[in-house]
Amino acid sequence: MEQALRALDLCVVVDVAMTETARLAHYVLPASSQFEKTEFTLFNFEFPTNYFHVRAGVLPPLAGTLPEPEIYTRLAVALGLLPGDNVLGPLREAARRSRTEFAAAFRAFMGENPSAVAVGALVLYHTLGQTLPDGTAAAAPLWNAALACAKRSPQAVRRAIGASDEVADHQLGDLLFDTIVAARQGAAVTRHDYDEVWTLIGYSDRKIRLVVPQMLEWLARLDPQAADAPKEFPFMLAAGGRRMFNANQIFRDPAWRRDDPDGAMLINSNDLDALGAKDGDWIAVESSVGRLVVRCKVDDAMRNGQLALPHGYGQAYPAPDGERLVNGPRINLLTESGNRDPIAGTPYHKNVAVRLALVPAHEAAAHQSQSERIHMSAPAN
Template identity: 50%
Template sequence: MESSNPANSAADTAMTERAIRQCELSVVVDVAYTETAALADFVLPASSQFEKWEWTFFDFEWPTNYFHLRRPLHDPLPGTLVEAEIYARLFDELGVLPDQQTLDRLTEVARDDRPSLLKHAGPVLQDNPAIAPVLLYRTLGRTLPTGAASAAILWPGCHTAAKKMTVPVQRALGTDLTGPALGEALFDRILASPSGVAFSKHEYDEIWTLVRNERIRLAVPELLDWLTGLDPDRDGVAPDYPLSLVNGQRRSHNANQILRPPAWRKSDPDGALRVRTEDLGAIGAADGDWVAVVTRTGRIVVRAEIDDSLRRGQVALPHGYGVSVPDGHGGRVTHGPRINLITDVTDRDPIAGTPHHKDVPVRLERVTAAECANAERDRDRVRQLITRGR
């Protein structure tokens, strides 16, 4: 598992945790010690985005499109590697890469006659085409500016763009080159542009050249069949779970789980459950109390916050919380609600299969004395971290 945290971000967290524990072997590649990493047999720490060559694609303003190959700002922390090097070393150990003599020969081809690299690498890739990205890293990557070996994978992409969008790429680069020479020029321009580069400039009448088929099919039979079968009476409120939870509300200071330090959040430090006065009062609780949110799959304890702007019967929790962080004393503490403990992987969109997060049937309950004590303890530990700016 690389750069993902299914033990916190996948629906029905408890089920995901059980599945990871049952694996014969689990390996995590990540920049943070996530909840998933804590369950893994091996953790391979990666360098952060500030310590390696990475890229961003944005179509800032169509018809001009930009690509930004970002250079590292700092040296990697000791004991970390860029992902490409991690996988290259794993491939070495697995014995799926060619011998060093072959790699050296292909490196010289990349240095002296780069356009013919794939032709020379053909016999190697014929046996195992899946090694192509690592092969480029181990050959072409060695010829690139210091530390930029990871960018080698962009080279075939540049040739594909130049082939499929020849005229727009020519406009962006201000050149009349064609064929492989245009792809090479685009790759060189990207490497030499630390602030990003326009890689294509289109005219509006060219937009249909980007559509693969002659028609865009708007009618999706599966969707239409599902829509005709909708029944409001059948999908009514479940008696055991009468409230509708927006599980993943956007707020002023929440983002994805990459932003783990609690001190980053300038408001809503607990990731409170927002609830109407009458819905909270129905269980005998008040604003600021700890309450339990219960679903078919789980139960979490959260702090309640009155919000009468919600519609009746609706409650809301934010996304991006529920991550564990070092507590400064050798342990870890969970910051905010782990919302996927109460989502249901089987309650999902029937076509895409995406679990529902914006209309989760729940009920509220009073917390036990032990639950309240644990919640107060963890909140105090988190607030100590915030005070120390961590």
């Protein structure tokens, strides 16, 4: 991926920080952080009641930053993909007058401008969005979703938002949308009866399709022998394990990790003894495409020949002296993209064939020194 990005004639990245991806770009368009813009949260843990949360910004954006919808809208206008205010202005004025008038104008506009369908969300952001309260313009594309939800499950929407019988079905979508946008603690969008669950299945016979022919054909061709580790790479590495303090890569500050600061590789004690290393040593992990030096940690819950490394490490962070150092293993350097699921194309991150090797004393010392610098700890006596 890094080679592909470097090979581009033009690479533009939208990001909230100077990340590894941003550093590969010719231009970086700085976005506002999640505290400075409208974003959404949607979970279905409370079924049969479903909630949607429009989270408005709580802080003013930093100078020079914009929310992503504004960035993409300006780019789309500049590229000629989205009409300017001379065309969209009347739609915005219709939205200010009434939702009914806007709905008619929007449908007419989209019918007359089929090329705008691909950027319909930006049309809504630039028109209806500018009339929404509390800086929630980014929520405008939810309008179509609210209309569709109310049309599909009118009774569930009525229960959720407490709509009276006086509210006509064709008004439910707008009422649902306004409820979602106005609520700052999240809003119930549907409340189902369990007898209604089967109506949520899209097939007319309300049966779930369990048979996926392409998957069954693929499973029939699987050869268990082919899954064995090759002789030159006798260990199988599960790359990308979840641990206590690596849930989110945005937490770059190593001080946030109260355990496992180096992202150690878990290994069975028998395998470590056979290698001639001990718990806490730095050892090399090599796949067919890459090499990492990692700290090892004995874990006899691992089977012989099985290894594990966590995700969320391998990012640059400034040491106390300002130099940017890589904190922990960059596990994707071991990933061979051709060794992948033939249906989805996802590399086998949890089944990476590798070999282990001792590292020279000077290389181990360099990694130990880097670890101490980035974690601001004194060298061991």
